[in-house]
Amino acid sequence: QGLWAELLVIEQSSNPEYLVKSWHVSPSDKFDFNDGIDKIEVKSTTKSKRIHNFSLEQLNPNKNSKLIIASVFAIETGKGYSIFDLVNSIDDRIKNKEVIKKINEVIIDTLGSDFEKSFEHFFDYQLAKDTLAFFESETVPKINTTSICKEVSNVHFDSDLSNAEQLNKIKSNSLLHKALME
Numbered sequence: 001q002g003l004w005a006e007l008l009v010i011e012q013s014s015n016p017e018y019l020v021k022s023w024h025v026s027p028s029d030k031f032d033f034n035d036g037i038d039k040i041e042v043k044s045t046t047k048s049k050r051i052h053n054f055s056l057e058q059l060n061p062n063k064n065s066k067l068i069i070a071s072v073f074a075i076e077t078g079k080g081y082s083i084f085d086l087v088n089s090i091d092d093r094i095k096n097k098e099v100i101k102k103i104n105e106v107i108i109d110t111l112g113s114d115f116e117k118s119f120e121h122f123f124d125y126q127l128a129k130d131t132l133a134f135f136e137s138e139t140v141p142k143i144n145t146t147s148i149c150k151e152v153s154n155v156h157f158d159s160d161l162s163n164a165e166q167l168n169k170i171k172s173n174s175l176l177h178k179a180l181m182e
Contacts, residue, residue, distance in 0.1 A: 001074050001123070003110050005044035006032050007086040008128050009070045010103075015179035016090050020099045022176055024106050030057055031067070038174040039067045041137075044074035050133070050162045056155040059142040066172055067137035068180065071161055072128050080122035083107065134167040134180060 009032075010019045022035040033040035039061050043052035050071050061067040087107070091100055111118050141159045148155060170177045 006042045014182045018179040035176040038176045042070045051160045069135045073131040075124045081125040139164045
């Protein structure tokens, strides 16, 4: 589901090639997209509300980076789009074969032994497109880091973005964020 949502964000973006180049540069990345300056974290939900699970670090990037949260409802259906339907759509928009190769590498690394099973999972594409929304990390409800003593780590929590202000336009000069929507 998470991989499908990340691919949807790439597929819906104005510059899929730039997003792919910034996508999971390292398997241990804290953020889904990171161009070395700014970040994007993709969250998907099957709930009826826009509730997502975050680690404390995911909503607190370094102070000179801007973080956008992409939120999408990803509901599994009997018919719809699979991971590979999204990949085909992305491939049609990308000319650079090295970028296409990276998409395949990330998919294989992510799915591992579940690769074969991924052909059986379909998601409601229209619902996902209609509900895709972006949020500046500052507007997402979160735990204040000053409230947590330094000896506490690995903090995770659910945050309801239903009342958070959605981004309609990218307000910064970030190349990564402009690749989302411009």
